Amino acid sequence: MTERTLRIEIQRYQPEDDEPPYWQGYNVPCEEHWVLLDALNHIKDHLDGTLSYRWSCHMAVCGSCGMVVNGDPMLACKTFVRDLPDTVRVAPLSNLPVERDLIVDQERFMTSLSEVSPWVIPAGTPPEDAEYRQSPQELARFRQYSMCINCLLCYAACPQVGLNPGYLGPAALALAHRYNLDSRDDGRLWRAEVTGSENGVWECTFVGECSEVCPKHVDPAGAIQQMKLANSLDWLTAPLRRKERS
């Protein structure tokens, strides 16, 4: 196995020490095929047991190991050492409060997700002892938006998430859109109360970084622009709906 020693500088923060975050460097002998997560595990096992970070699946599907690597949000399990320069700076995800070392507080996303009602709101009762019929074309309309692994790289990349602490954020909005587009769902107008509010889609200034960094090509920026359009049409047609109801 070819080895290469990488200098990994990690932003450390331990709230119990009353010290501001600082950088700590480690020289890590890396095997050629390693991902950054393997290098962090080497540090944890052999160099410094106090380093804390989240990880589990090691296959880019559980969404635990998002971090900022040389300035870009990435999954540590899908960042290959062979693609990294000799010195790497690793920091926690931006725009979210740091709890310790590479661990950020994810409650903002969890709350935003709950607020957009990410579940099927059916028009009537579901078919008895049978599935809803959904054509492959209908599935294809929303499938991409259902691929979000909640890794929060998009929150770290989005300037609006940093500027407005109330903004629901790209992943939560993309998941709202996922249900809006699902042929089994009739909850779009209900969700629009939240997604069309001041903390919803109109906060997005279409920088598009969220889609750039998404490891699963979910394209939250596209979802948000489509929701803006739908939201505008809803606003224009709202008087008509009121008339129908009365």
Added chain:
Amino acid sequence: MRTVATDMVIIGAGGAGLQAAIAAAEANPAADIALISKVYPMRSHTVAAEGGAAGVIKDNDSLDDHFHDTVSGGDWLCDQDAVDAFVAEAPKALLQLEHWGCPWSRESDGRVSVRPFGGMKNERTWFAADKSGFHILHTLFQTSLKHASIQRFDEYYALDLIVQDGECRGVATLCLATGEEVAFLAPAVILCTGGAGRMFPFTTNGAINTADGMAMAYRAGAPLKDMEFVQYHPTGLPRTGILITEGARGEGGILLNKDGYRYLQDYALGPPDPWPRKKAMELGPRDRLSQAFWHEQRKGRTISTADGEVVHLDLRHLGQAKIDERLPFVRELSRAYAGVDPVTEPIPVRPVVHYTMGGIDTDIQSATALPGLFAAGECACVSINGANRLGSNSLTELLVFGARAGRSAAERVRSAGHKATSVNTDACEAAFGRTTRLLGEVRGNETIAGLRDGLHEVMERCAGIYRDETLLREACEKIGSLRERFPALAIQDHSRVYNTELIYALELGSMLEVAQAMVHSAHGRQESRGAHQRLDYPERNDERFLQHSLATFRGSDPPAIDYRAVVITRFQPGERVYGGVPGAADSKA
């Protein structure tokens, strides 16, 4: 210490835990449910399941066929009453997920699509491309958010069950974010903590699959059943152990040795053609396929690579369009982690530890031997999988028995009529004691990595695909001595906030205890059945071992191993037959 008095505690928020929580919330809307997990629900290992979930839905299929496939696939170690309940409730559970929005792949007429899977006579595996577990988990998690009575405690690590007067009264936990000790008190507790694959070095399992729940139940006196049965999935990527779904073979993929030969035909799984063909060749059961690899390696017919011995999983004949539609994740994983595009090259694969058939002994209502304690999913053993689980039965299992656990617990809450507001302090202190010791000043010279490496080495070498008396005796001795060394474990981190090193230490302790149950159960079973293969006892022995093993915790001593008869209702033990001519592949009674 803080206490939280509630009606029901569910430990683990993967597929089984979320399903249990939703079922309990629906069965008893007035009950307060605390859903505790050491990770956020979306990180749970259900997320990594790929191929799909089995349930009879098509006209050409029947519950009887699903029953027979499962029982013969499990080499008759399945409890047949449990399998009957399982196959009967499977379709409803999968339909319910469909109603909740799971993006199942579809036929052109809008119905759900099913694919063939190993050991299954008919197509009955529902799938969402090759991210079925991911979509099931996220659908359940997102659906759970609409139930206000489900209160989540994300990133709380469960230390031990609180037991008083012979009943489970709650669980002692550590809040990872603060290090605070929190005792949850409730008349009903459900364990849904997943498997134990991380006790092996080469596994598809995520870092979190460390046998915590099994160990908690075991320490509290609930026996662990059939722990000797560990499933090797035949197709993992070398080095990382990343899973390449059986769905790849369900779609028509083939396995080739170094001569480009479909070697499975030499292991009572052929003839190779016509292909694809159910219950034959690459669609044989996982135990047989992994064992065939072992023999091929012995014969020098596997392919030597820098990452060890492999065979080739060839999907090229499926074509790019089908691979991209049905197996996009397989393509993504192969390209990223093996540097191979399955559209143009075969994928190197080898058997990899994947699933723990054994677990906490439960009845078919998901109740354990400890009153007040229930269990479901991979941590439990309700005995639908027997000696070898069929692929795509476990996602369905966590739905069916997760829901049963939720309903059983809801019923117990209703009959208890009140929250468990107090327990005696001794019971709580005992549960919190282990953490205090690890964090305290008493230090030895053992390290987490050192003990874990020792565990990995012995499990892989002595408790793998083939075992024998000498290896297993050595495994029993070595795991015993690792347990003796464990109290001398020293950790560097003595802080409270997100002390992941402390958690790794506690997880290691759990794995050592459960590994001991595993190797002693394996040592006791002097026969070969399903995934438990003994070179010194190559035959199945129904006279002695048509029985479940039950390992009971005995403190620092090795476990006591007892046996209980398998429940046989209508399908007498016979020979497992795979391959053969089309349509004739079935078990002989």
